[in-house]
Amino acid sequence: MKAHKSQHANDFGFAALAAACVLLVGCDSAPKAEPPPAATPVVDAPKAPTKPGPTRIAPKRAAAAASPAPDPDPTAALMNPGDELEPEPAPRAPARARAATPSAATPSPAASANSPAPTAPSDATPPAGRRTASDAERAAAARMAAESAARRQAAADARRQAAAAAENGDGGAWSIYLASFTGDDHREAARLSRDEIARRYPALTDAFVSSGARGSSVLAGRFAGPEDPAAKARLKAVKEMLEGGTRVFPRAMLTRTATDVDQGPPGPNDLRIVRQRFPKAQVYSVQVAAWSTFGSEDLKYGDMKRAAEAYCRELRARGEEAYYFHDSYSKISTVMVGVYGPDAYDSKSTLYSAEVDAVMRRFPKSLVNGEEVLIPLDPSNPQGKTVPQGPRLVEIPRM
Numbered sequence: 001m002k003a004h005k006s007q008h009a010n011d012f013g014f015a016a017l018a019a020a021c022v023l024l025v026g027c028d029s030a031p032k033a034e035p036p037p038a039a040t041p042v043v044d045a046p047k048a049p050t051k052p053g054p055t056r057i058a059p060k061r062a063a064a065a066a067s068p069a070p071d072p073d074p075t076a077a078l079m080n081p082g083d084e085l086e087p088e089p090a091p092r093a094p095a096r097a098r099a100a101t102p103s104a105a106t107p108s109p110a111a112s113a114n115s116p117a118p119t120a121p122s123d124a125t126p127p128a129g130r131r132t133a134s135d136a137e138r139a140a141a142a143r144m145a146a147e148s149a150a151r152r153q154a155a156a157d158a159r160r161q162a163a164a165a166a167e168n169g170d171g172g173a174w175s176i177y178l179a180s181f182t183g184d185d186h187r188e189a190a191r192l193s194r195d196e197i198a199r200r201y202p203a204l205t206d207a208f209v210s211s212g213a214r215g216s217s218v219l220a221g222r223f224a225g226p227e228d229p230a231a232k233a234r235l236k237a238v239k240e241m242l243e244g245g246t247r248v249f250p251r252a253m254l255t256r257t258a259t260d261v262d263q264g265p266p267g268p269n270d271l272r273i274v275r276q277r278f279p280k281a282q283v284y285s286v287q288v289a290a291w292s293t294f295g296s297e298d299l300k301y302g303d304m305k306r307a308a309e310a311y312c313r314e315l316r317a318r319g320e321e322a323y324y325f326h327d328s329y330s331k332i333s334t335v336m337v338g339v340y341g342p343d344a345y346d347s348k349s350t351l352y353s354a355e356v357d358a359v360m361r362r363f364p365k366s367l368v369n370g371e372e373v374l375i376p377l378d379p380s381n382p383q384g385k386t387v388p389q390g391p392r393l394v395e396i397p398r399m
Contacts, residue, residue, distance in 0.1 A: 190216035
């Protein structure tokens with residue numbers, strides 16, 4: 001029994017010794033541990049911006065190279081290279097418009113076969129949201145268009161008449177009489193009437209006011225004379241104008257336009273300024289020259305007027321108190337010298353005043369169209385002796 005226990009103890013000791021040897025050998029043959037690598041420094045990540053920045057879009061490098069370089073963008077410095085700002089989204093259409101707008105999607109073949117064919121829009125069916133004009137509205141629009149066309153035609157006719165009158169130099173001595181006014185406020189009454197006529201009757205937009213000392217008239221058109229074909233046609237059209245079945249201007253007629261209206265405001269050497277200074281006095285002047293067409297178609301009255309004004313300036317330069325006067329009715333332009341009162345001529349002695357006699361001595365010949373004219377010394381014998389036509393004393397025309 002003891003021998004058996006001893007043998008068992010020896011076996012246990014031997015086993016323990018062998019295990020210790022194995023552990024020792026294993027420790028010696030194990031590979032040596034490598035030192036740990038150097039620690040990599042950790043860098044803090046950048047903080048996120050407080051506000052979202054521009055969305056990065058992949059740059060189209062190829063397209064940018066093909067197209068010319070755009071102008072520098074001042075906001076480019078605020079973005080990273082290659083960044084672009086996304087375009088703002090287009091505003092959404094209203095619900096009604098989106099419902100009326102057809103879809104851009106391509107319909108399927110089955111849907112196309114079952115759907116009816118599209119029809120072209122017609123005038124009878126107004127688009128959605130638009131109403132059809134009534135018959136009264138269409139009639140009013142047509143009437144307004146006709147009135148506008150009539151106004152344009154009347155204005156064009158007035159411009160043609162004015163151009164023809166300016167070319168002839170007579171200013172259009174005849175017009176169509178429409179209405180007249182008297183009294184203290186005749187000028188204002190005529191002006192208001194003219195405005196109302198032009199507003200209500202598009203064919204008479206060229207109406208104007210001619211005022212005198214005792215009254216004013218409303219006239220229309222400018223014509224060379226009562227036999228002018230344009231004047232006759234216009235007068236006929238005016239007399240046939242109706243309103244409510246009644247003639248509007250039954251008393252319309254052709255009348256000669258006042259001289260002061262034809263010529264406009266008087267100039268510095270215009271004889272009319274003398275009459276304005278003495279509206280009711282009896283004043284005279286000496287006529288020393290005259291220009292006229294004398295009915296010739298080769299001469300223009302405008303040229304005659306300019307020649308008279310030029311001669312007046314020439315006399316003024318020589319120290320004479322010269323004036324010119326244009327009579328568009330007779331188409332005669334005269335040049336006068338001096339202004340004299342009622343004592344310019346003595347009817348009892350048939351003598352002129354000293355001032356008038358001095359002027360006649362300085363201008364012994366009265367010019368006609370710039371040349372002297374010889375007249376018979378004895379009017380009863382036209383073939384007898386002739387003398388140059390001399391100046392004459394004339395009363396300054398009343399306006």
